[in-house]
Amino acid sequence: MQGLTGKTILVTGASSGIGQAIALRFAQEGCNVAINYRKSLQEAEDTQTAIMEKVCGDVEACHVQSLLIQGDVSQEADVVHLVQQVIQRWGRLDILVNNAGIQTERPAHEISLEEYDRILNVNLRGSFLCAREALKHFLERGSGVIINVSSVHEIIPRPFYLTYSLSKGGMGNLTRSLALEYAGRGIRVNGIAPGATLTPINDAWVQDPQQKAVVESHIPMGRAGTAAEMAAAAAFLASDEAAYITGQTLYIDGGLTLYADFREAWS
Numbered sequence: 610m611q612g613l614t615g616k617t618i619l620v621t622g623a624s625s626g627i628g629q630a631i632a633l634r635f636a637q638e639g640c641n642v643a644i645n646y647r648k649s650l651q652e653a654e655d656t657q658t659a660i661m662e663k664v665c666g667d668v669e670a671c672h673v674q675s676l677l678i679q680g681d682v683s684q685e686a687d688v689v690h691l692v693q694q695v696i697q698r699w700g701r702l703d704i705l706v707n708n709a710g711i712q713t714e715r716p717a718h719e720i721s722l723e724e725y726d727r728i729l730n731v732n733l734r735g736s737f738l739c740a741r742e743a744l745k746h747f748l749e750r751g752s753g754v755i756i757n758v759s760s761v762h763e764i765i766p767r768p769f770y771l772t773y774s775l776s777k778g779g780m781g782n783l784t785r786s787l788a789l790e791y792a793g794r795g796i797r798v799n800g801i802a803p804g805a806t807l808t809p810i811n812d813a814w815v816q817d818p819q820q821k822a823v824v825e826s827h828i829p830m831g832r833a834g835t836a837a838e839m840a841a842a843a844a845f846l847a848s849d850e851a852a853y854i855t856g857q858t859l860y861i862d863g864g865l866t867l868y869a870d871f872r873e874a875w876s
């Protein structure tokens with residue numbers, strides 16, 4: 610993709626799933642990659658190892674670098690430290706990917722305030738905090754890109770996932786509002802909205818062939834997406850090939866947002 614080689618990217622929650630695939634894809638595009646992780650150093654190191662094996666081959670002569678940074682995106686001090694670490698290491702940050710996200714399944718009337726705050730704090734407050742810290746630096750440089758990893762539940766209501774749907778709905782407005790506010794200052798903000806994707810967050814059905822078949826039966830293209838497919842869209846939106854695109858959320862969902870129940874005649 611044009612314009613990615615030599616750039617520096619920070620990916621939150623990059624130790625697994627879509628975040629890991631994004632980190633790998635941008636390294637393949639020639640970016641230096643900061644891999645944020647919350648808890649598991651081992652998983653973060655797996656991302657780094659994948660970069661080494663698939664991109665570098667020879668570590669000594671590798672043309673891209675990676676950096677592991679522990680931090681909870683819902684905590685202001687952690688996020689300030691996260692962005693500072695990237696700038697300290699490479700002198701710049703070009704691309705932020707707000708990927709870290711969590712979900713819980715529960716009827717809305719049983720959600721505690723603690724659970725409500727926990728989901729919103731990671732998915733939405735965390736994305737705001739990371740964007741805010743990145744924007745301060747982008748404004749100094751006069752350029753920058755933010756990619757928010759949203760979900761089809763930005764627009765599809767999802768019973769039992771109220772907090773998640775709220776957070777991703779809010780993320781859509783985070784994308785549009787920031788895009789508008791900073792469009793004249795060299796900064797682009799877009800979102801990717803994955804449909805059902807084969808990652809650990811979906812272990813409940815990914816690991817169960819029967820459950821997986823049920824999920825996939827609702828998808829017009831008949832299969833779940835892969836993390837690599839999500840990463841490809843993120844790379845496009847961050848590249849110069851998307852230089853005139855801002856404020857958009859790109860749905861990567863095998864047609865899930867096309868009202869799949871209308872595929873066949875109802876009578």
Ligand code: NAD
Pocket residue numbers: 621622623624625626627628645646647648680681682683708709710711731735758759760761802803804805806807808809810811
């Ligand atoms: P995942 O569970 O593998 O990845 C989520 C990552 O976020 C994990 O690495 C986790 O450690 C990290 N994380 C959680 N809380 C954090 C915190 N406080 N600070 C920093 N990191 C934190 O699942 P995934 O599917 O790869 O999810 C990635 C993103 O994609 C999420 O935002 C999710 O909502 C979104 N998404 C996933 C799907 C899907 O079907 N897999 C669909 C739509 C959207």
